[in-house]
Amino acid sequence: MEKEEFAPVIKELMTQLAGKATEGQVAKDLDRFVNTYGVTLTAAKNGILKKYGATGRSGGSFVSGNAIIKKITELKGTEMNVDVTGKAIFSEKKEITARGVGKTIVSGILGDDTGTIPFTVWNDMEINKGECYTFRGAYTKKWNDQVQLNIGIRGKVEPAPDAKFTVPSNAGGSTAPVLKIGAITEKTRNTTVTGKLLSVDPRNITVKGEPKTVYGGLIADDTGKIQYTAWNDFKLETGATYTVKNAYIRSWKGIPQLNLGDRCEVARSDAEIKVAADKNTRRTVAEIMKTGGGLDFELTGLIVDLRSGSGLIGRCPQCNRTVLNGECRTHGKVEPIMDLRLKTTIDDGTGAISVVIGRADTEKLTGISLTDAQKMAADVSTTAVENKMAAAVLTKQITVRGNVMSDDFGPQLNARSVELKPVDITAAAEKLYGEVEANL
Amino acid sequence: MNARETAWRLFSTELNSATFEIKATEEKKPSYQLSRLGAMINRVLIVGVLTEKENVGTPDEPLWRGRIQDVASGTVFINVGRYQPEAGAALAELEPPCLVAMVGKVKSYTTEDQRTFVSVRPEHIVTVDEQVQHAWLLEAAQSTWDRLVLMKKALHCGDRTAEGLEKAGFPATACKGLSLAIETYGEEPDSASYLKAVQAALRTLLPDKNVDLGLPEDLSESPDEVDIEPAAAKGATEDMEETVLGLLDELDTDGKGAPREDLEKRAEAEGISSMELEEISNSLMDKGLVYEPNLRYLKKI
Numbered sequence: 001m002e003k004e005e006f007a008p009v010i011k012e013l014m015t016q017l018a019g020k021a022t023e024g025q026v027a028k029d030l031d032r033f034v035n036t037y038g039v040t041l042t043a044a045k046n047g048i049l050k051k052y053g054a055t056g057r058s059g060g061s062f063v064s065g066n067a068i069i070k071k072i073t074e075l076k077g078t079e080m081n082v083d084v085t086g087k088a089i090f091s092e093k094k095e096i097t098a099r100g101v102g103k104t105i106v107s108g109i110l111g112d113d114t115g116t117i118p119f120t121v122w123n124d125m126e127i128n129k130g131e132c133y134t135f136r137g138a139y140t141k142k143w144n145d146q147v148q149l150n151i152g153i154r155g156k157v158e159p160a161p162d163a164k165f166t167v168p169s170n171a172g173g174s175t176a177p178v179l180k181i182g183a184i185t186e187k188t189r190n191t192t193v194t195g196k197l198l199s200v201d202p203r204n205i206t207v208k209g210e211p212k213t214v215y216g217g218l219i220a221d222d223t224g225k226i227q228y229t230a231w232n233d234f235k236l237e238t239g240a241t242y243t244v245k246n247a248y249i250r251s252w253k254g255i256p257q258l259n260l261g262d263r264c265e266v267a268r269s270d271a272e273i274k275v276a277a278d279k280n281t282r283r284t285v286a287e288i289m290k291t292g293g294g295l296d297f298e299l300t301g302l303i304v305d306l307r308s309g310s311g312l313i314g315r316c317p318q319c320n321r322t323v324l325n326g327e328c329r330t331h332g333k334v335e336p337i338m339d340l341r342l343k344t345t346i347d348d349g350t351g352a353i354s355v356v357i358g359r360a361d362t363e364k365l366t367g368i369s370l371t372d373a374q375k376m377a378a379d380v381s382t383t384a385v386e387n388k389m390a391a392a393v394l395t396k397q398i399t400v401r402g403n404v405m406s407d408d409f410g411p412q413l414n415a416r417s418v419e420l421k422p423v424d425i426t427a428a429a430e431k432l433y434g435e436v437e438a439n440l
Numbered sequence: 441m442n443a444r445e446t447a448w449r450l451f452s453t454e455l456n457s458a459t460f461e462i463k464a465t466e467e468k469k470p471s472y473q474l475s476r477l478g479a480m481i482n483r484v485l486i487v488g489v490l491t492e493k494e495n496v497g498t499p500d501e502p503l504w505r506g507r508i509q510d511v512a513s514g515t516v517f518i519n520v521g522r523y524q525p526e527a528g529a530a531l532a533e534l535e536p537p538c539l540v541a542m543v544g545k546v547k548s549y550t551t552e553d554q555r556t557f558v559s560v561r562p563e564h565i566v567t568v569d570e571q572v573q574h575a576w577l578l579e580a581a582q583s584t585w586d587r588l589v590l591m592k593k594a595l596h597c598g599d600r601t602a603e604g605l606e607k608a609g610f611p612a613t614a615c616k617g618l619s620l621a622i623e624t625y626g627e628e629p630d631s632a633s634y635l636k637a638v639q640a641a642l643r644t645l646l647p648d649k650n651v652d653l654g655l656p657e658d659l660s661e662s663p664d665e666v667d668i669e670p671a672a673a674k675g676a677t678e679d680m681e682e683t684v685l686g687l688l689d690e691l692d693t694d695g696k697g698a699p700r701e702d703l704e705k706r707a708e709a710e711g712i713s714s715m716e717l718e719e720i721s722n723s724l725m726d727k728g729l730v731y732e733p734n735l736r737y738l739k740k741i
Binding site: 285286289302304305345347349350351352353390391394395396397410422423425426428429430432433435436437439440 | 443444445446447448449485487526530541543563564566568571572574575578579581582583585589613635638642645646649651653654
């Protein structure tokens with residue numbers, strides 16, 4: 001870049017630096033950044049401002065000059081500096097405590113012709129529901145797979161009185177899609193469900209230093225069960241059927257949970273709900289992979305692998321976690337409590353999933369009791385226990401039932417019950433024979 | 441995160457003809473053998489009779505080879521090397537013949553003249569009872585049939601790209617394999633051989649029913665019917681046996697027997713397919729005319 005081209009940039013920088021550096025210094029730095037090291041002009045400007053400790057950044061021109069303009073559905077959650085114009089569909093002020101200091105922020109939902117997005121403005125200002133605004137110098141983040149728009153110290157919100165938007169009706173707060181409980185996945189945002197309350201338990205918690213009572217339990221329909229938390233007292237009663245409008249989903253380790261918050265409407269329903277029978281919670285591995293997790297699934301498959309950590313294990317008497325060489329990760333040297341478990345991989349032909357089986361079922365499946373295992377470990381080795389168990393369970397067909405959780409290693413089922421359920425092979429073979437004959 | 445690859449339940453006919461390898465495009469991604477029915481196979485579950493095992497390595501560093509016959513159709517070759525210590529230790533203890541279940545990774549090997557052999561590297565191999573075998577026969581028969589049906593439907597589709605099939609309502613997980621199989625192997629998979637395997641499985645599972653899918657019968661499978669076959673067909677078999685015996689003489693140059701690979705190549709030149717050769721060598725072995733000094737060789741007595 002030539003000297004002449006630098007002139008306006010230097011001028012801009014000088015304004016922002018407000019006497020913190022001389023024009024000669026800035027010119028020399030800019031030349032070094034751009035011509036010697038080949039960095040972009042934007043990066044060079046930022047570098048120089050950082051170097052001399054400029055404060056007047058929110059002067060406007062610096063930020064807005066570099067921002068890009070995007071529609072809401074184009075936002076990816078990685079934008080550092082973006083301009084978005086839309087209509088405030090919902091807006092409310094919130095009191096938060098940031099680093100020990102009380103502060104008012106504004107959060108809501110912004111919509112344009114393409115879609116909607118939750119936003120947070122990190123200082124107090126008036127954003128009125130139904131009016132249009134341009135969010136300048138905003139940044140986006142992803143939380144729970146949902147993109148969020150933020151206005152921080154470098155951004156600002158300007159009214160856009162001339163803008164007009166037709167916000168798609170499927171989005172926004174008011175019209176959460178009606179779903180069957182079995183169809184809720186960890187990716188679901190808002191939903192409306194009708195189900196029978198299986199349990200209600202009040203829990204006392206502390207929110208922002210104040211005691212609060214929330215209600216939790218299970219709600220079910222004919223396709224499945226889900227845990228819920230009611231953040232307000234909706235006067236819920238066990239055994240009654242409710243339509244829950246506009247509840248939101250949060251997932252814990254892949255298990256979706258229904259949250260009844262401030263914007264949720266709860267009404268009694270006359271619908272006849274047949275609570276999911278056992279067969280309705282039956283899943284194939286492929287189906288579990290799709291939803292990520294859930295409560296009380298049943299699955300039948302073959303044990304195709306036994307992973308390390310199976311067999312005879314020691315647990316920390318304080319935290320119950322497994323102990324390696326007599327040492328707990330948190331509590332150091334401990335006298336472990338011995339236990340049995342199987343970490344299996346179960347394959348049903350549609351996929352493979354990790355299934356952890358506890359002591360009672362391990363004893364049942366392998367025919368080796370904890371006492372036997374301890375004796376064998378003392379006489380031979382713990383590896384011998386593992387090998388013997390492997391030989392006993394590999395390729396056995398089992399039916400397991402339990403909750404499925406997902407983490408970085410994929411979904412895992414913690415077996416609450418394990419059954420060796422022999423299938424009626426003859427009947428199934430006859431059915432297949434009939435099918436083949438009819439379609440040849 | 442890579443999901444663990446499922447273990448396909450399939451018969452040896454489908455496995456051994458899955459000669460096309462879908463190579464991994466990135467590091468740490470799995471590769472697959474593509475079956476003619478569109479299964480993308482990385483891992484298999486096979487239950488059958490371990491008919492032989494042989495240590496082709498040293499006693500200290502064993503390298504096991506073996507064969508598992510799946511009753512319904514044919515033979516699966518297995519190779520256990522030093523990276524499968526568990527399966528190796530298990531195999532060392534096994535005494536053929538015995539009924540085993542085996543989970544393992546599928547590998548293929550292509551010779552200089554472009555002939556591809558499919559084998560399995562077992563991760564686990566354990567002895568099982570008939571109950572497990574029957575459950576497996578049922579699952580393998582069911583899934584083979586399901587794939588046959590899907591493939592037939594796919595062949596009737598106008599747009600056979602993976603996207604086209606998915607749009608036409610095929611299960612998302614099956615589309616890529618189906619589309620690739622049609623592209624790689626052509627239009628008509630030999631459904632008779634797969635149906636024959638299904639039929640054999642059903643016959644084992646339903647001994648009281650006279651399971652008959654109306655397929656051309658397998659000679660080695662039903663010796664009773666050989667007698668009533670037309671003389672010409674029988675003559676043809678005998679001719680082929682003569683040819684094979686002749687080839688054995690010719691190929692057995694060092695007294696070790698005839699290498700199976702060479703034999704297959706020569707037999708094919710004589711118009712005998714590898715399936716037929718398998719049948720013929722079985723029948724010759726039954727008659728006590730030939731034997732296998734080891735896995736890869738066939739020798740006249």
